[in-house]
Amino acid sequence: MTAAPSVVADDVLAGLLARHYGLSGRIKVLSSEVEGTAEVTLPDSTRLILKTSTQPEAVDSFAFQSAAIMAVEKGTGFVAPRLLPTQGGARIFEHDGVSGYLQTCVTGTPLHLMPRTSDLLLDAGRALGQLDLALSRGDLPAMARPVLWHVGCWSRLMELQQYLPSGPVADAVGAAMAAFLKLVEPRMGDLPWQVTHNDPSPFNMLSTDAGIAFIDFGDGCWAPRIQDLTIAASHSVGDPLRPLGGAEDLIAGYASVLPLSQLEITLLFGLMKARQSVLILVNYWRAQLFPDNAAYIKKNVARAEQGLSILSALNAQDGRAAVAEATVTA
Incomplete structure (x- = not known):
């Protein structure tokens, strides 16, 4: 909480998206307090959320977040994002000092x-x-x-x-x-x-x-x-x-x-x-x-x-x- 929000350049985000998910799209960085959050719009207009960080402690945080999203997937009576695994089937990725995960984008007010x-x-x-x-x-x-x-x-x-x-x-x-x-x-x-x-x-x-x-x-x-x-x-x-x-x-x-x-x-x-x-x-x-x-x-x-x-x-x-x-x- 004493660190500024983690910033990963758009071209790096695009490379991570392609390498780990085989996807490409328009990237828009969103406001965040600690970890980086970007909205990805695919060519078919599907919107996803890419979470990334260069902080070492983010690996544990992303391990928890991705597992929590998966844990509530079968829950009823509420809505939550869905996790998209990497092409290798992992919940999160780590590459050249950047870790992160990809999820669906929930639309609402x-x-x-x-x-x-x-x-x-x-x-x-x-x-x-x-x-x-x-x-x-x-x-x-x-x-x-x-x-x-x-x-x-x-x-x-x-x-x-x-x-x-x-x-x-x-x-x-x-x-x-x-x-x-x-x-x-x-x-x-x-x-x-x-x-x-x-x-x-x-x-x-x-x-x-x-x-x-x-x-x-x-x-x-x-x-x-x-x-x-x-x-x-x-x-x-x-x-x-x-x-x-x-x-x-x-x-x-x-x-x-x-x-x-x-x-x-x-x-x-x-x-x-x-x-x-x-x-x-x-x-x-x-x-x-x-x-x-x-x-x-x-x-x-x-x-x-x-x-x-x-x-x-x-x-x-x-x-x-x-x-x-x-x-x-x-």
Whole structure:
């Protein structure tokens, strides 16, 4: 996360595409934070996504991502990209210091561009529950590799508070993280753990003709199962007239597929506030590291700040009660 996005020249991408997949097409480099992402349009107008990196650690990341995409291929109730193996049948390729993989391109409308209606959030929650069911069916390579967004790293991220401007947001972040350290983190080991997507944000969830789609498995890892719900729900807080800002609907949808345990119900509210805080901390820090890419890096920050403001109006007891009520309506 301290490295600039990996950049591979277009002619090199074209060579990799031809060598490893026997394909050619028009290449368009897309915005990304760490690994390189390019859209490839084949002569028949089929669109694919080529992920590449020159960073050595990307080999493990791509091994995980490609395996995760394959793992959910037979899942139901959601949409995900499909992996295209190399001509040799491998999930990923390595060539002259560049690694990567090729997948189909999912077409749809990102949820951040759509009104956050109750029906949409219910559908998103159900789809996320189905995705987690599909991811729970086995171990994947490199699932324990270091991931900054992993919940196990959150307690160490308070050192990034120096990058926040002083004011209500910084105060809310400090309070949320203090509560996380005291009340939530000590109990994380008692939760059910599994492979997770770990970044089901409105930018990585799309509304398609076939249902809700999930893209970008780059932050996926072994984590508490509830981490995916935590992340998606924390992004869904936006209505100041509802206790959980509208995230109730997404929680209800998820719980209708994967019922929450009492401990998950108890911890979810604190986890949501902590995840909003972590997003704010990391992205303020990274925006200062890479000012030219700040707009893309901070794309979710305003939503997180608004959501944290709404949730901070509740105490822990009322937050837990609101979560419990949402699961009852599932």
